Every structure is written in C-alpha cells, then in structure tokens.
Amino acid sequence: MADIEVAVNVRSERGPTKKRRRVVISCTECHRRKQKCDRELPCGNCRSRNKEAHCAYEAGAPTAREQETQAGLYSSKHNDGVPPTSKAEPLSSIASSWGYAQSGASTLCFLQKIERASTADGEDALSSASGQASYQDTFAVKEKYKGLIRLLPARMYIDQLAEIFFKDFNWQYYLVEPQIFHELLDQWSNLPFKVLSSRGPEALSPDLRVFPALLFEIIATAMLVLPKSLHESFESLKYAANMTFEDLAADYSESGVAIIDLFGPKMLSSTSIQVGFMRAAFLKYTANVTESWHQIGKTIRDAQELGMHRDALDPKPTSNDVESVLLNQWQVEKRRHLYMMLATWDIHMCLILGRPGSLDWRHGMPSLPIDARFTMASDRSKTPVIPREEGIDPPTPLTRNLFLYKVMIPLRDVLDLESEGPCPRDFSKVLKVQQNIMEIHDSTPAVFRVENPDRQWDQRSDMYWLPQARCLSEQMFYFTLVALHRPYIFHREDSRVEVIKGSLGMLEMQRQLFAGLPPKSWRNWHLFYGSFDAVTLIATIYILFPYENAEYREIALQHCHWTVERFATMKDMNPLAKSAIGVLRAVVARLVKAIGNCAPSSQRNASDTPLSTTRTLGSTPASSIGKGSIGRSSVEGSLKVSSEPVSSAATAQSTGEDESSAFSAMMPGGWEMPQDGSGFPGVAPFFAMGDLIYKDLTVDQDEDVTLQTDAEILGGDSFMWQFEGGFGQDTVWQIFNQHQPGTNETG
Structure with missing residues (x-):
C-alpha cells in the first residue's frame, strides 16, 4: 500500500499523462473540413473549391511531392512502369469535370458528404482500386502530352513565326500580350526534361501547362500569312509530299486543341481561353465559319466556368504584398479583355450569320478593362494599372x-x-x-x-x-x-x-x-x-x-x-x-x-x-x-x-x-x-x-x-x-x- 501511495504522489507531482500528438499531414483546409488530402500543393480538394491560395501545411508536415522526391522520383533508377503508392482522386475534384458547380446546393454536396463518410485513416479496397485507375489515367495523359509537345518546331522556328504573328495578326484582336507570351516562352524553354518525363503536366502551373497549345495556335496562324520569301526556310517542317503550309497550319492548330482536350473543364486557365479564341479565329481564316461559330460558343462557356463573367469571381492575390497585388490586377485586366472580345465576336457573328448568340446580355457584363499605360520594358509586379x-x-x-x-x-x-x-x-x-x-x-x-x-x-x-x-x-x-x-x-x-x-x-x-x-x-x-x-x-x-x-x-x-x-x-x-x-x-x-x-x-x-x-x-x-x-x-x-x-x-x-x-x-x-x-x-x-x-x-x-x-x-x-x-x-x-x-x- 505504501508503494502505491508513493507512485500516486509522484504521478500527481508530474501532472496528467500527455497524449502523443500525431503529425498532421493533411493541409490546413482538409484538416479543418475533415477531408482526405492528397498532400499536393495545392491539393485536389483546394483546387476543386478554388481555394488554392489557402492550401498550406503545418511546419514539418511532408507533402506528396517531398515524399516522391525522397523515394527517388527524379533519379535515373526510377521505373515509370511501376506505379507509386496508389491515391484516389477525391470526388469533389472529379465532379468538376462532370459539369457540377463548385459552390451552392447541388449533387456535389452529397458527393462530398459521401467522400467524408467513406474516408478514414486507412484505405479500403475501393479507394485502392480508384487510386490505381487514377494513376493509369495520369500516366496516359502524361504520355499523350509528351507525344503532342514533340510536334512543336524548334525554338528558332517558333521565334520567327511568333514575330510574324505579332506583326500581321495580333494587333487585330490583341488576344496575346507580347510580354506575357515571352515570359511564358522562356519558362517553357528552360523547363527541365526530367519534370516532363517524371511527373508530366501535373508539375506545371495552370497557364504553363497549356502554353504549348497556345504555341501551336500562334505558329498555325502565322503559317497562313507566311511570306513567300520565307517558304524555303520552313520547308523542312513539312513531313509529307505535296504538303502545303495550309495543311501544316491545320495540323498545328489541331494539336493545340488536342492539348486543351487532355485536361477538360476542370483544369481551365486564362491561357485556355486564349487558345479557344485563337482556334476560332483560325477556323474563320480557313473558311470554316460554322466550326468557328461553335468554337466561340464553347470558349464563352469555358470563360464563364472560370468566372470571367462576374467581377465578384475575379481572382484574389496570393498574398498581401505589393507585388502579388499588382500582378493580380494585371491578371484581372487580362480576363476582362478576353471576355469583352468574346462578347464582341459573339454579337458580331450573330448579325452576320443570322444565328442566336451564346451570351444573354440581360444578365449583364463584367467591368470593361482599363485602357492602361504600359510598355514592354515595364515590370508588371512593380507597375500599377494606370489609365x-x-x-x-x-x-x-x-x-x-x-x-x-x-x-x-x-x-x-x-x-x-x-x-x-x-x-x-x-x-x-x-x-x-x-x-x-x-x-x-x-x-x-x-x-x-x-x-x-x-x-x-x-x-x-x-x-x-x-x-x-x-x-x-x-x-x-x-x-x-x-x-x-x-x-x-x-x-x-x-x-x-x-x-x-x-x-x-x-x-x-x-x-x-x-x-x-x-x-x-x-x-x-x-x-x-x-x-x-x-x-x-x-x-x-x-x-x-x-x-x-x-x-x-x-x-x-x-x-x-x-x-x-x-x-x-x-x-x-x-x-x-x-x-x-x-x-x-x-x-x-x-x-x-x-x-x-x-x-x-x-x-x-x-x-x-x-x-x-x-x-x-x-x-x-x-x-x-x-x-x-x-x-x-x-x-x-x-x-x-x-x-x-x-x-x-x-x-x-x-x-x-x-x-x-x-x-x-x-x-x-x-x-x-x-x-x-x-x-x-x-x-x-x-x-x-x-x-x-x-x-x-x-x-x-x-x-x-x-x-x-x-x-x-x-x-x-x-x-x-x-x-x-x-x-x-x-x-x-x-x-x-x-x-x-x-x-x-x-x-
């Protein structure tokens, strides 16, 4: 009895026994919502809810990318044929590709409830099977993506054709801002091959992911107005006998559309809207007016999916620092300009072809872009939007x-x-x-x-x-x-x-x-x-x-x-x-x-x-x-x-x-x-x-x-x-x- 009393007195002096705290490996948003997190940055749940800016991890919490790197994902010994640890794509992320809204009362709410109810610390057999299918889909997209970007011509040809495009075509609609284009082109040109061969397009930002599609549409349009003095310089790009530059341009444009179709509506970005717009212009230039009319309608729907039709749905700065705020302002101006041009094309073709439009003007339009003062030498992260x-x-x-x-x-x-x-x-x-x-x-x-x-x-x-x-x-x-x-x-x-x-x-x-x-x-x-x-x-x-x-x-x-x-x-x-x-x-x-x-x-x-x-x-x-x-x-x-x-x-x-x-x-x-x-x-x-x-x-x-x-x-x-x-x-x-x-x- 004496020994028991001594033990109780010692325990009371030390205080109550502390429970072992487990490391939270989910992001803060998934942990708060009690959802399964795929530990990407940003994770799938945050991407589907348009909460990429809020996706963050506690100090010391390993992300999926860090674990893959530690496992030797980028090493030469890695075998792409062996799938990594299976992980199931959340229903909230998959549902966006089915056309469900990301907010409000819809079937998506029930899917999310099912997901939270069926997700625990351990994975069941259904989750494992889903993870295997998700990996196979990702692998197929990566291989198709690599196959399409191989069709891009060398950088020397891209530079020449881009110059023709900006001089002869771009001023008419100003779909592509030269400075942003050259910044993305430099990023794409400096992209390590290991990133594309190992992780594929998932490792890229949304705009850079579809940038090759924009390249395809730019060089396709330039091919249509290629001066005769340059025909001999570009003959090596043809791969079949009796092939014309119009045939080659059509192939390039279709390759751009194929890249956009790889990702579907759940991975849209402002660059995706540019690609759709330029595809419509290409079709109209090649006398495919009906196809161009349908392409404009589809691009308008994609722009609305991104929230370009409402000022309230404009993107927010990633942080409160001045550079992020200024860059976000220019991004908002780009979105508004693209939607304004889509509306202009829509109503113009309505009156020419005698067809109904894709926009309902009674619902209103977002604010018009500001006719801003800007030069190519300016740094957007340090330049405000001044009329x-x-x-x-x-x-x-x-x-x-x-x-x-x-x-x-x-x-x-x-x-x-x-x-x-x-x-x-x-x-x-x-x-x-x-x-x-x-x-x-x-x-x-x-x-x-x-x-x-x-x-x-x-x-x-x-x-x-x-x-x-x-x-x-x-x-x-x-x-x-x-x-x-x-x-x-x-x-x-x-x-x-x-x-x-x-x-x-x-x-x-x-x-x-x-x-x-x-x-x-x-x-x-x-x-x-x-x-x-x-x-x-x-x-x-x-x-x-x-x-x-x-x-x-x-x-x-x-x-x-x-x-x-x-x-x-x-x-x-x-x-x-x-x-x-x-x-x-x-x-x-x-x-x-x-x-x-x-x-x-x-x-x-x-x-x-x-x-x-x-x-x-x-x-x-x-x-x-x-x-x-x-x-x-x-x-x-x-x-x-x-x-x-x-x-x-x-x-x-x-x-x-x-x-x-x-x-x-x-x-x-x-x-x-x-x-x-x-x-x-x-x-x-x-x-x-x-x-x-x-x-x-x-x-x-x-x-x-x-x-x-x-x-x-x-x-x-x-x-x-x-x-x-x-x-x-x-x-x-x-x-x-x-x-x-x-x-x-x-x-």
Whole structure:
C-alpha cells in the first residue's frame, strides 16, 4: 500500500499523462473540413473549391511531392512502369469535370458528404482500386502530352513565326500580350526534361501547362500569312509530299486543341481561353465559319466556368504584398479583355450569320478593362494599372478594341428589335437606335477617324497598324447602320436608302483597305464579309426596287465592279472569296441587266481601280478619292436621322417617264414592281453570309467561266445562272431564279 501511495504522489507531482500528438499531414483546409488530402500543393480538394491560395501545411508536415522526391522520383533508377503508392482522386475534384458547380446546393454536396463518410485513416479496397485507375489515367495523359509537345518546331522556328504573328495578326484582336507570351516562352524553354518525363503536366502551373497549345495556335496562324520569301526556310517542317503550309497550319492548330482536350473543364486557365479564341479565329481564316461559330460558343462557356463573367469571381492575390497585388490586377485586366472580345465576336457573328448568340446580355457584363499605360520594358509586379491619357499616351490595340466594343453596343438593341419582325408597330425605336449609333460615331477618338485623323503616332514603327485600324473601325460603324435597317428593306423605303448608303460606305473602306494590304494579308476576314454582304444588299435593292435611289446608281455599279475584281484577285488566297465569287458575279450580272450599265467599267481607267492604286492606306480621306468612289459627303445623309420620310411617288417622278418605261420593258412578264410602298411582305429576312455558309449557296456556272474576263461575264448572258442551295421558296434567291431581267439594255 505504501508503494502505491508513493507512485500516486509522484504521478500527481508530474501532472496528467500527455497524449502523443500525431503529425498532421493533411493541409490546413482538409484538416479543418475533415477531408482526405492528397498532400499536393495545392491539393485536389483546394483546387476543386478554388481555394488554392489557402492550401498550406503545418511546419514539418511532408507533402506528396517531398515524399516522391525522397523515394527517388527524379533519379535515373526510377521505373515509370511501376506505379507509386496508389491515391484516389477525391470526388469533389472529379465532379468538376462532370459539369457540377463548385459552390451552392447541388449533387456535389452529397458527393462530398459521401467522400467524408467513406474516408478514414486507412484505405479500403475501393479507394485502392480508384487510386490505381487514377494513376493509369495520369500516366496516359502524361504520355499523350509528351507525344503532342514533340510536334512543336524548334525554338528558332517558333521565334520567327511568333514575330510574324505579332506583326500581321495580333494587333487585330490583341488576344496575346507580347510580354506575357515571352515570359511564358522562356519558362517553357528552360523547363527541365526530367519534370516532363517524371511527373508530366501535373508539375506545371495552370497557364504553363497549356502554353504549348497556345504555341501551336500562334505558329498555325502565322503559317497562313507566311511570306513567300520565307517558304524555303520552313520547308523542312513539312513531313509529307505535296504538303502545303495550309495543311501544316491545320495540323498545328489541331494539336493545340488536342492539348486543351487532355485536361477538360476542370483544369481551365486564362491561357485556355486564349487558345479557344485563337482556334476560332483560325477556323474563320480557313473558311470554316460554322466550326468557328461553335468554337466561340464553347470558349464563352469555358470563360464563364472560370468566372470571367462576374467581377465578384475575379481572382484574389496570393498574398498581401505589393507585388502579388499588382500582378493580380494585371491578371484581372487580362480576363476582362478576353471576355469583352468574346462578347464582341459573339454579337458580331450573330448579325452576320443570322444565328442566336451564346451570351444573354440581360444578365449583364463584367467591368470593361482599363485602357492602361504600359510598355514592354515595364515590370508588371512593380507597375500599377494606370489609365492612359488621350492625346498624350500613344494608342494601343486595346484602345481600339474598347472603341469597337462601344460601336457594337447598339447591336444588342438590333437583336432585341428582331423579335418585332420586319414591320414593327413603333418605328421610333429604330430611329432611336440610329441616333445612338450616330452619337457613338461622333465620339470616335481622333486617332481612329478617317477624315482629319490625329497622325502624330503614324510615323512610329510600332504604330504600323493605325491606317488599317481606321478603315476597319469606320467599316464597323457602317455595318451597325446596315444591320439596323436590313430587316426592313422589303417594306420601308427610308431603310433601303440607309442600307444603300451604309453598304457603299463599307465598300469604300474595303477599297482603301485592300489597296494597302500585301497579298499575304488577303485572307483577312474583313475583306470578305464587308464586301459580300454589301454588294448582295445593294444589288437586291436595285433589282427589286429599280425606280428608287437613282442618284446612287452609278457609284453603286462602280463599286460592284471593283468588288468582283477584288474577289477574283484574292480568291487563291482567301477561301471564302473563292467560294463566293460565283454568287457575287451572278448577283452583279443581274444588277447590270436590271438597271443598265450606266457606270464606267473598271477596265476603262486602270488608275481608278483598287488593284493599281499606289496610295498609302488611310492617307487620303474617302471624300478625295478619284472618280467613281463614294466620298463622305456623298453618304453624309445616311449618317443623320431623317426628319421626314422619303416619298416613293416623288422618287419615281424624279426618274422621269422615259426611264420608268425602260425599266418596265426590262422586267419579265408577270413580275409587277410594287408602286404603293407595300414591298415584298412574303420575303424572308436577308442574311447573305448565313445562306452562303449554312445553305450551301452556289451558282451553276459554265466550265469555261474562268477563262472569261469579268467584263465579259458581267456583260454577257451570265444572268441566266441559277442559284442553288438549301434556301427556301420565300428567299431572294428563289425570286432571282424565277424572275430574271430581259436582255434589253438602257442606252
């Protein structure tokens, strides 16, 4: 008893026995939530919950990477065929690839509860089997990834092609910022081979992981505009006989898509959005417009998955230090710019193709990016986002993109007006939108004006794109005007006047733009849609309503001649122009037969044609270009809201009785032209591009048509060509097939 009392007294003096504290090997977040942690940094659970910044480990806690390193993962003795300790990917991480939201009440909540209930200190058989499958999937992804990046050309080729891309293409959309690109390129070039061979893409940051996909899309786009002087230097990249650089470019672009598809929606990053955007641009440049439209929709969904559509979902700094905060600010600006350009493309292609958009504008948009002052020599970690000063700081491609977005804002109202049909009850809504378009055009920055622009930056070597940007910005303004009035051309004369003037403005910008571009740039999408839509609209109005707008008839015919000539010149470089030139010739031939060839042929004076002009692009205002061109003074009436409607009777009277008799003689029997302003109520809305792309619009031409000159084609019997395709009976094309002008011409 005495010994027991002594032992009790000693124990009471030492205090209660302390329990042995086990080392917490899970990250702090998983330990707090009682979840199984894969001990990565960041772990799978934190990645799936967008909590990478909060993933941390206690001091002394070994991470999975440290244990693998200690086991000799990077040593030459490691055998990749033997799987390491199996580990199961958590359900919360897998579920993100199934489309479940990362927050809120959903099935994902139940999956997480099941995961917590079934996870204990020891792994059961199901967890082991899942870990084995996870390892096999990871190994397959790693091998596929290595196989794809082997297809990248050497660094010397990448540098040359990237330079071509940034000079000839990137300024148009500014999808890739040069400084960030070169930083990632240096990181990729200095990446140790052991990292890729041992751990694969899992060892890389999200942006660096998909950077090879961005490289593929950049070099693919550059291949499309590769100068002939460099063809011999890149011949060694071809791997098959009779392979063209377009074939090689398509292979590179598809390799970029394959890399993105390896990781799926659960490993997205801002670089993934850039890749999707550039893939859409590549498809459009290679005449795959339908595929490009679908790619844009998919990229918008991916951007929304990343939270680009809400300011509240912007990424947060990894720490509170100044460098992290500044870098995060630039990252937020990059995200907002990408989403703004996606929205711009979406609504623009909606109005061109006649298709519904992928964005619901009623849900709002995130804040627009700041037109920041920044130079290539600046360090983003030490440079705040400071807005540039207009007139003091030089413009940037972002400056242009912000203005184009502003120009396209009225297109949202145009889409809303489509629901009211071609005969709205209250046409004042249309006039209000037109007034808004005019106010935006009046606010055009001086550096982007076509008339009397601010040229103080034109002589800088890095501002070579300004003349082209002026033409494209003005063309976009005319497009918004045409898109607004296009649904009403069969029912309202004022709208026909606006569409004719807007289309002529687009064609004049096309003429100036084409005159300043080298042949390698003839693939430009803007050179196609801006001409094809305008010519088909002008021809349709004059063929169906030949009594109207006689004052614009001569210049309209002249621009139609020039457009056919441009398409014939660039058809070998522009696949879209090649597919549409037959339709264009047939439309213009009908126009010539309907109203008479009252304009001089483009062959009359070579100095008047866009093919031989030596003017510097953008150096001459539209109002001072030679005979036959349409100046701003000629279309100024289209830039103002009409206070009084134009009288159809007055227009017909101004043309004279002799001209009316001549038109009546030219029209076939049974086709009575409307004189009461009723128009053609049964004709479907007119989307020429949509019919060409989706309805396979073509023309049944003779085999020897390519041997004739455009003058012979437009002046001969080519009006007998029939339009073919999947269009309906209520379309303009069917009217053209059934009712054709006669052969009598006016004097």
